[in-house]
Amino acid sequence: MRISERLAPLAIIIGVITVSFSAVLVKLSSGEPGVIAFYRMFFSALILLPFFLKSHIKEVKHLKKKDWMITAASGVFLACHFILWFESLQYTSVASSTVLVTMQPLFAFAGAYFLFKERITSQAVISALVAISGSVLIGLGDLQVSGLALFGDILALISCAFVTGYLLFGQSVRKHLSLTTYTFLVYSFSALVLLIYVLIKRESLGPFETNDWIIFLSLAILPTLFGHSLFNWAVKWVSTTVISMAILFEPVGAAIFAYFILHETISTTQSLGGMIILLSLGYFVLTIKRIKVS
Template identity: 30%
Template structure:
């Protein structure tokens, strides 16, 4: 899955596009899983746990030597990545219980702002002027979506709590991306994905046990939805982002994630009848324009 040769310049952008499409189904499938009675913590655990199990044979086949040679620093970074990834899914999926898909996905994808600030402060990354323009337009579109959604009646009973959980999920995913940048510099993709997803899943299993949240006893349909989340949004979607970490900046990946509210809101309208207003549509257009400009400005 990784090779020594640099890929064509267009390939990371194509991979990110496919990943974005897959990840847009994450909120929809999570809502279906909640409808089948799965607690949010259980959904997060099954999503990451099943993804880690599915990729285990490939990781051991391609990267067994690398995994045996892990040093202490890599192990600590892996635990950190797993911790923030577990917390990201636990908080974000919980947010879907209290607020709309549009608000939740718009707020959880504000990691662009946090990744850009942290990349500048920690690594000295200076985005180009065109990328900065794309960031501003994208964040403005995200804010417009949230403002428009907040004016309408929220489907959840505690939209403020749901919005706060989504923002916390954004902070956690930002930390996960930055740690992943360090790990991906020295680890092949199968090894990194297996370690990150597996460690996050183990932390979530411990959280389920300590909170008394059951992982079994649900319907077959509920487990099929969880499997769909593992195969689509997680393995295809998030793994696309992880592969791209070696070829484009984490700031640009954060920009791409801002397209998630567009796909998720359209899908929420199709499956759940969550209509979006005119200003939300304007915000979606701004998100896409910002992503395009950031892609042009990516160095």
């Protein structure tokens, strides 16, 4: 086993921790959802630009039409995910929104099976269902099945489908495309889509207070470059299904950060849900030694 392959689990762990900051940072910003998402992707692509120009620009010449189409689709899916998720945070709590966004195994299992013919074991299905039940428990303290909160919950669930599609597209292209090239192109496509969305909605691109610019940069550096980029790197060796299972840790981290930073309380049911997630993922790791990209 190569060193890069052995480091994939560590990359996923770091990625999960950093993406757990995302919802809290969005809540702290005064910008509109589309604008926050745009600056997140714009700054991410801008930071990657010198690395792309220095060592990877020649790789673009060898991209096939199919690669361009898949990469563009991945960027569009990522943009749709951010738009819907950030909008959902305007209506519902960090815990509830994050819980629904991390329901990815439901979509990942189906996508991996139909697109990549990955074998799904009964142990994987059981551990996923138990973990999902734990995710639901985390949000029970805040979840409101009525009015605007319900609208926010629906947006978060739809955004979950989009981010799973984004990961599945990445699993296809990352087999032969470098991480820097893939992420730069995806983030650039995503930023372009988000800019069009912002202009159509006539949302303000500025000016902002210094605090907001710090938040935009933090979103680019933490949950994007140290979060999504690490997932994109790991997906070359680890299945989208495994990554989606690991991302179920995000509600735990997000709830903890929301408690200390936003002073959102954590209920008994949320604590119980976190324990269920940890136990189910432990079971998953013990029973599924490794799911490789087929």
